[in-house]
Amino acid sequence: MTSIVLYFNSAITLAVPILLVAIGVCYSEKSGVYAMNSDSSMLGSCFISVAIMLGTGNAVLAILGGVLAGGIIAALFSIFAVRIGANQCLIGLAFNFTVMGLTSSLLRLFWNTGGIPQFAQPGRVAIPLLSQIPVIGAILFNQPVMIYLVYIMVPVSWWVLFKSTWGLQIRAVGENPSCADSVGIRVIRTRTIAVIVGGLFSGCGGAILAVQQVGTFTEEMTGARAWMGIISAYFGGWSPIGSAGAALVFGLAESLEKRIQLLPFINLSSYVVQMFPYIAALIVIVLTGRNRRHPAAMAKYYQKQ
Amino acid sequence: MNDTKKLNSATVIQTIFRLSSVIGAIIGLLIAALFLTLLGINTIEFFVELVKGALGSPKAIGNTLNRAAPYMIVGAATAIAYECGSMNMGQEGQVFMGGLGAALVALACPGLPKPLAIPLALLGGMLLAALYIAIPVIFRLYKGINEVLTTLIMNYVATLIVSAMVIGPIACTTSSSYPRTDEFGAAYMLTNWRDIGHLHTGIFIAVAVVILAIYFFYVHPAGLKARAVGFSPMASRTAGISPTKVFALGMLMNGAFCGLAGGVELLGRYNNLRGSYADGIGWDSLIVALLSGLDPKGVLPAALFFGGLYTGISTLQRTLGVPSALLSLIKGCIVIFVMTGTAIQKYHQAKLKKPAKKEA
Incomplete structure (x- = not known):
């Protein structure tokens, strides 16, 4: 029983960075901008938050710094993708390359071969009454503090995107920009802000990954998490709640990857086990299939006439 | 009169567009140099050493050409x-699967004579890579799934498959010190010249592929169809060209040539398959x-x-301690500026036209 509880508990912890990226992708793609850049925001945020953590030792400052870094990188991306109108997919990829090169070079130059020293991660906090609920309490409410914030972030983002005026504007811009323009919504501005908010969320995911889970910075430490975030958003139909569910699938797969080798009767090569999240991603994509109609103006450049 | 004027401004913009690649490459290098200056490495020294590292000796030239060969094959196909x-x-991922396919052929038929062995191994690589890319193509055709995410995710799967294969089913039988396969034998080795940095015959295959690509693209009717689809899928549909078919064939062709590049890299540089043999080529x-x-x-x-x-940056990593990750930075900057x-060129031509005319 305890091992099952532990399995789900760690699945939620592992799903959180992917989940945050997925929420960010919802904002960005609902406004019609393909969020291929989320890996750059995430990785940049990992680096900045680790640097701040080493400098000040303050986890809150580190995460705030990481979130901000993600936003700034996304703002730069929006200049090229939204204003100039370069191919969003390829420019996103280019941003990923640039940030990857920048962080890896800085890592090599400042910390040389030794790498960044490991630091202590903030501990878990059990919520007094809720964590007493059998099974569910131990799974959901015995987590690090940051993860409780994420529980709030999901419904809030859903409300913002689907119930608020600003969310309506974002969706209008993503579906039919010229129509939105004709009723006075500033298309480029709305898209830019949506992309930056997306970057803030991706940055938050990166910061939590670095500060909370890994406790150090390594080259290309985000792996494929940002892609999984994009896939989660796709599977969830660009709704934060649906995306959260999809991100949990990846959390479960990743948790399985970490735990299956501890089982005595299963003898799998570690490389095969590492494939689990990717295979899960492919299965998720295939299951979603044609059922998802993406925002009509996604990846399409809009120029004010 | 009006027509020639239009043509003229179009060619000028075309030239600017052509130059944008060169400008992008130069800006990418300059950003890298600026970055190094901040860290105390002299810019001029960096460029001198970079050129020396890439072209300074026969060995360096050989290395450069060896690295350029798979780039040419995959680049033209892409x-x-x-x-x-x-x-x-x-x-x-497709390059990795190509290497795996070539290695499987080489390990399965060890006794073949060289003129038969190498084409067979390269064909094996092409076939496996084409099969691998067939998966996202099928997803796209029958499920309507965009190929960007599926192909991206399958990169990770392919590298893991190769890593798992070389420690599992086709692991080295004689020693287990380093994860790799058995040696393929001399028949599966592309001829190489030791004096010029082990330059192998892959470069000739690569140049042949590029020439073939140019012929196909500009002369062959099928290439015209491909360009029509790239230019306007709607118009080509009305002209009786099926964009779906062209898409599928283009993807499969791309996969097959990635496999060829993987095979060339494997048979030219190594005589066994190892986990990360073609890192970054794709x-x-x-x-x-x-x-x-x-x-x-x-x-x-x-x-x-x-x-x-x-090649230059790999050399600089040894001599000046420049991190090789700088290559990623330059790559990113190049793509940003080219795109x-x-x-x-596509959206802001009106603003461009005035200064362009003055130049002309």
């Missing part, structure tokens, strides 16, 4: 595939294709430039 309306991002080649302006004619210089860049140039 340029054409993108013109066919596909967005394949899985070159990295990604670099995608950048080569973009740098060429998705035109097979531009692939040759772009591939040579990138081969030199790679910006394309977008400006």
